[in-house]
Amino acid sequence: MDPKSNCRRILAAVRAIPAGQVAGYGEVARRAGLPGRARLVARLLAGNEDPRLPWHRVLRSDGRIAFPAGSPSWQEQVDRLRAEGVEVRNGRVRVAGPRGALDAELWGPGRR
DNA sequence: TGCGTGACCCAGG
DNA sequence: ACCTGGGCCACGC
Numbered sequence: 001m002d003p004k005s006n007c008r009r010i011l012a013a014v015r016a017i018p019a020g021q022v023a024g025y026g027e028v029a030r031r032a033g034l035p036g037r038a039r040l041v042a043r044l045l046a047g048n049e050d051p052r053l054p055w056h057r058v059l060r061s062d063g064r065i066a067f068p069a070g071s072p073s074w075q076e077q078v079d080r081l082r083a084e085g086v087e088v089r090n091g092r093v094r095v096a097g098p099r100g101a102l103d104a105e106l107w108g109p110g111r112r
Numbered sequence: 113t114g115c116g117t118g119a120c121c122c123a124g125g
Numbered sequence: 126a127c128c129t130g131g132g133c134c135a136c137g138c
Contacts, residue, residue: 024121025120025121026121026122029121036121039119040120040135043118043119043134046118046119060121061120061122065119066119068119074119077119099123
């Protein structure tokens with residue numbers, strides 16, 4: 001599989017996350033047709049320069065923000081999520097379910 | 113050519 | 126909630 005194609009598909013999957021909703025790195029990878037390649041997703045986001053890309057909607061599978069708590073990037077992600085109406089408590093999006101639940105579904109503002 | 117290093121994930125303990 | 130160990134793999138040195 002051509003790496004460039006993978007890159008495009010992953011970025012497309014990220015762009016496909018609706019405002020106000022979030023998805024896990026692994027989830028994004030699966031939607032891009034690359035199961036098990038969450039790290040690749042993380043790598044792409046880390047190197048991304050496109051300001052239109054909604055990178056802040058991508059979280060770890062447990063609902064926590066991937067950056068070290070309190071870091072500038074962490075803060076920015078929290079702010080961006082809240083600006084879209086996503087509830088964030090202690091760097092974590094509300095998650096009621098087993099570990100990895102984020103990877104099983106997508107949360108929207110209406111859900112508990 | 114190896115080896116360490118990540119915006120990761122998962123099953124277990 | 127935290128730690129371990131195994132998977133994953135592009136990159137840099």
